[in-house]
Amino acid sequence: MPPVVATGLISVPVPGAWRRLTLIANTNSLAELAEEQVVGRLEELGIPRHHYGLARAVQSWKRALVPPDVALALWLLRECLPTADAWSRRFGMRAEDTGAAIRYIQLSLAAGESGDTDPLLLDAAKWLVSTQLADGSIPANLGFGFGEAGTTARVLRLLNRLDEPSLDPALQGMYRYLTEHALRLPNGVGWAYSRVEQTVVTGATSHVVLALLENRSSDPLIVEAVRFLLAVQDRSGGWAEVPGFSPTIHNTFNVVRAIKAAKRNSLVEAAVADDALAAAVKWFSGRMRNQRRIRDIAETAFALRLAAELDLLHVKQVEIAALRLLQQRRHWLNQSADLYAETEIVALALLECSRVLDGSDQLCASWSWRWALPELPPPFLSNGKYLHDLLYSVMRARWWVRAVDRFVSTSLVERFLGLLLGTIAALGIVDDYVTSVFVGLQPDARGIVTISVITLLLLTWITVKISWSSSVLRALRNSAGPLGVAGLLTWIFYAPAPFFPPLLAFIGLRWLIIDIVAFTTNSSGLFDRMLSRQ
Incomplete structure (x- = not known):
């Protein structure tokens, strides 16, 4: 079975390789060509046939409905991870926590990959299982010594989707940990970060709700957890990590996703859920009108994810936030980036938004820029020369590429x-x-x-x-x-x-x-x- 999102195909320093890749990507007819037609068409496009691999990569991105920036993020991650059998947050560093592996599995599955098309998926899953503690939990920070409820829930959700029988004992241990460490509250149940904590947080509780829904949707803990999440909604409409403090975008995203999932499974009254979501829309719209308060890459990415959940991708401020992320791509598409809090979360946000846009007849033409390759290659593709890439990017024309080819050859x-x-x-x-x-x-x-x-x-x-x-x-x-x-x-x-x-x-x-x-x-x-x- 061929890869769903082909990457890693620029293996030698070919002059103008990136500009040729952009020319291929911007030729809409190429995505519809049968495989046997591609090589013949390359010559007509003024692109040497030895760039067949690039054409095939672009075809795989288009056919999988994966925007180029997301495919490039997968490309970078597959080159950087794992490092010495450990999935670290930064290239070449010792593993700090489990987050990078968790988000890689999430991103790869969202792009349409499976264990057959992406061998790193099972590698990441087995490494996460190797970090599992005796009580069944998965730690967030490997040096902390205790498992975390939110991390355990995230791993349980993702590994369930792999449908790998060898993982079943580990998954049962995760489920058991989550059900045994719920904290009873006057307004429902919730989860703290770990078993040594007593402060219930909305983030971990939301993740557990989703994990239990996907594992056993009839678990009575789910109804009680959703009741708690609804009860602690801030009067402004958002949610904070700890109830009573200022709401944040990423916590609001986590809770909104849990409430919507509970509504789809008829575990909460539709009217109650709709009122909570309407208040969240009002709060989020106010935040987006003042985007100067959202400067962090991860928070901007969560803003896009929340906009997709709240059906607000048509709002101009949301598209502006997405474009601002693309302007920073030379930072998050870089080996020195925080792969967990920058590369992976941005790619997830762009992919989730794109899925919503493509699934709507009214929105499918929106954000057309998401299918365009960046003018300059991302920093991790270091097979060429930056100055020559600048020359190739001056004009979008095949004759210009050939002219720069002659210039470079001399x-x-x-x-x-x-x-x-x-x-x-x-x-x-x-x-x-x-x-x-x-x-x-x-x-x-x-x-x-x-x-x-x-x-x-x-x-x-x-x-x-x-x-x-x-x-x-x-x-x-x-x-x-x-x-x-x-x-x-x-x-x-x-x-x-x-x-x-x-x-x-x-x-x-x-x-x-x-x-x-x-x-x-x-x-x-x-x-x-x-x-x-x-």
């Missing part, structure tokens, strides 16, 4: 930078002292010896270049640029002199310096590393 940027570095070196070496010495040269023995030494050095250097390039013509052609710059510098800084020996000595010395520096830096690959987006 290495004009590297040659210019080599000349620039050589010119700087020449200006520093041929200083006022050297100038004063050369100005005094006469066509006598001293002047002749000076010219002879410079000529000998130049001939030796040209011989070295010829032996390196195995071509006299190529060596001389590569030295033409430095000679022109040397002559220009001499004309600018010292022109009134006889040709022999001062003027000839100046030109020869500067030519030698510029040519050596330019050739050495280019042949060593210095500018390849400087221009790279590593």
Whole structure:
């Protein structure tokens, strides 16, 4: 079975690979082509056939209805996770908690993957089970020593969807932990963070409600938990983590999702649920009108998720918040990002919004920008050169891509930078002292010896270049640029002199310096590393 969301297909540094990928993505007809037609169409699009893998990747994104930014997030996560058999929040670091693995499973399943199409799913599930404690709970922070109710509920929900029999004993332990650690309250039941806590929180309670609903919808604890969540709604319409404090977007999202699920299962009166949700809409709309208060990437992502739950994706402020996230993609699509609190949560938010938009006849055309690839590749795709990517992104046209291809193949940027570095070196070496010495040269023995030494050095250097390039013509052609710059510098800084020996000595010395520096830096690959987006 082919991958649902193909990733990782740019494996070699092909010039203009990203621009070609964007051209493919923006060719709507390509998504509908049969697989045997793709290769033939690539030539018509002005795209070399060796980019077949890129076309197939874009096709898989389109057919799975996964926006490119979400696919790129999966791409990044599959390169970063796991690290040394541990699912950490940051690339290359030791595992801190279980959150990154939990959200990866959630994102991959939401994109349509399964254990057959994404091997990392089962790896993540088995790693989470390996962190399970003796009481059946799953810890959030691996160094804390206690399991967390909300984390255990999230893992129970996700692993249930994998339909993997080997996980059943672990799932039973999670269910048992949740049912045994409910806290009885005057207005229902709730859950604290862990068994050593006594403060009931809405976040953990909401997650447990969803887990119990998906595991055993008839559990009487669900009705009591929903009764508690409705009772602690703030008068403003939102929910706080701890009742009595200021409501937040992410807590309101958790509770809204739980109430809607209980309503669908007829575990709460529809009128009561509708009143609570209407109040939540009013509160959230007020928050979105003042978006300056929502600056955090994770909180903005939760705002999008809450808007999808409350059917508010048509609101202009919500789309503005989504666009603001895309403007920050070079931060959250980066190996240095917090994969849990930035990369994964943003991708989930965009995917959930896209699913709602695609499922509505009235909204399916909204947010059309979500299907466009970013103009520049995300930082983790470091196979090309950033400067060249800028050149490719100047215009959306196939002829421009071919023109930049020719420009890149001639290495004009590297040659210019080599000349620039050589010119700087020449200006520093041929200083006022050297100038004063050369100005005094006469066509006598001293002047002749000076010219002879410079000529000998130049001939030796040209011989070295010829032996390196195995071509006299190529060596001389590569030295033409430095000679022109040397002559220009001499004309600018010292022109009134006889040709022999001062003027000839100046030109020869500067030519030698510029040519050596330019050739050495280019042949060593210095500018390849400087221009790279590593």
